[in-house]
Amino acid sequence: MEIIVTKNNGIPLYLQVKKQIMHQIRSGSLKVGDKMPTERELAEKLSVSRNTVSTAYKELEKEGVLKSYQGKGTFIAEEGKTWQNHNIKEKIMKFADLALEEALQTGMSIDEFIYIVESRVREKVEQMNKMVAIYVECNIEQAKMFANELHNDTHMNVKPLTLTDIRNMSYETRVALDECQLIISTFNHVNEVIRLTSEFNKDVLGVAINADLGTIVKVARYPNDTKFGFFCISEEFMFKIQGALESAGLDGINITYSNTRDVSEIQKIIDNSDVIIVSPGRYKNIMELNRDNKEIIKFIYSLDDGSVKALKSKLIEFQM
Numbered sequence: 001m002e003i004i005v006t007k008n009n010g011i012p013l014y015l016q017v018k019k020q021i022m023h024q025i026r027s028g029s030l031k032v033g034d035k036m037p038t039e040r041e042l043a044e045k046l047s048v049s050r051n052t053v054s055t056a057y058k059e060l061e062k063e064g065v066l067k068s069y070q071g072k073g074t075f076i077a078e079e080g081k082t083w084q085n086h087n088i089k090e091k092i093m094k095f096a097d098l099a100l101e102e103a104l105q106t107g108m109s110i111d112e113f114i115y116i117v118e119s120r121v122r123e124k125v126e127q128m129n130k131m132v133a134i135y136v137e138c139n140i141e142q143a144k145m146f147a148n149e150l151h152n153d154t155h156m157n158v159k160p161l162t163l164t165d166i167r168n169m170s171y172e173t174r175v176a177l178d179e180c181q182l183i184i185s186t187f188n189h190v191n192e193v194i195r196l197t198s199e200f201n202k203d204v205l206g207v208a209i210n211a212d213l214g215t216i217v218k219v220a221r222y223p224n225d226t227k228f229g230f231f232c233i234s235e236e237f238m239f240k241i242q243g244a245l246e247s248a249g250l251d252g253i254n255i256t257y258s259n260t261r262d263v264s265e266i267q268k269i270i271d272n273s274d275v276i277i278v279s280p281g282r283y284k285n286i287m288e289l290n291r292d293n294k295e296i297i298k299f300i301y302s303l304d305d306g307s308v309k310a311l312k313s314k315l316i317e318f319q320m
Helices: 013-027 039-046 050-062 077-105 110-130 140-154 163-168 171-179 187-196 213-220 235-247 263-271 280-289 305-315
Strands: 066-069 073-076 132-137 157-162 182-186 203-207 209-211 227-231 254-258 275-278 296-298 301-303
Touching: 013 050, 013 213, 039 050, 050 066, 077 110, 132 140, 132 163, 132 171, 132 187, 140 157, 140 235, 140 280, 140 301, 140 305, 157 163, 157 171, 163 171, 163 187, 182 187, 187 203, 203 305, 209 213, 213 235, 213 275, 213 296, 227 263, 227 280, 235 254, 254 263, 263 280, 275 280, 280 296, 301 305
Parallel strands: 132 157, 132 182, 182 203, 227 254, 227 275, 275 296
Antiparallel strands: 066 073, 209 301
């Protein structure tokens, strides 16, 4: 396995390691089931700290690219996923076998059994389609974005609200909370949402969100003297981006943050920047003012796939 890291090029070392491992998997140099070097072995080979390799491995494990087995080592995770999927299918088939056996023992015909199963599945799907949920975030931009993403994934009617909406509790917000069956929020806001909505006696479920790695890598590739301008709608989203860039080791870049709507101020920041970064909600607005056609990068957050799958499984338990 050939990995080359370049120090002092603005790209965090763990991201370089992570990206090259992913590239080698896609290219076929690393195949399903291949065993990875230990953290210590790879760190010594690359002349980097063990923590650098550990961070890269942990992120790849979190994203399902690698899988560690105690006492055996770390392997390309697709094999782990294959085993996991195979085990899940076997488990479901055993449940189906038990249900069919029970049905036949009571004198039910196979056709009746199939009809009951199909009817039950349709009933649960229709229940999810009719469900109304509220998605709560600290800023309306992400609230709308994640509400739409959840609607596409679950087919629920998901309405966006902000923490400020709930704190102020207008008549419209109260009606929305009364009418919903479920409240969803990111994990870091769940406790506050539970406290603020306790009078409505609604279930509050949490989901995780992830900053788009591709965006961070794209920003990191620019030379150290690059001037960035960043535009978003809310101050809260602005702080989230600052935190994401700092976590990636990019807190030293030259970047001007703004959520202004003043056209002259926007134009001034654009003119003084080499590259523009925008939240999805500001893309169209900034595009119209980008008279020199400078590159515009969308900074995207997305719902964690594992969290959404867990949420969908919990929805089956809800009664309308």
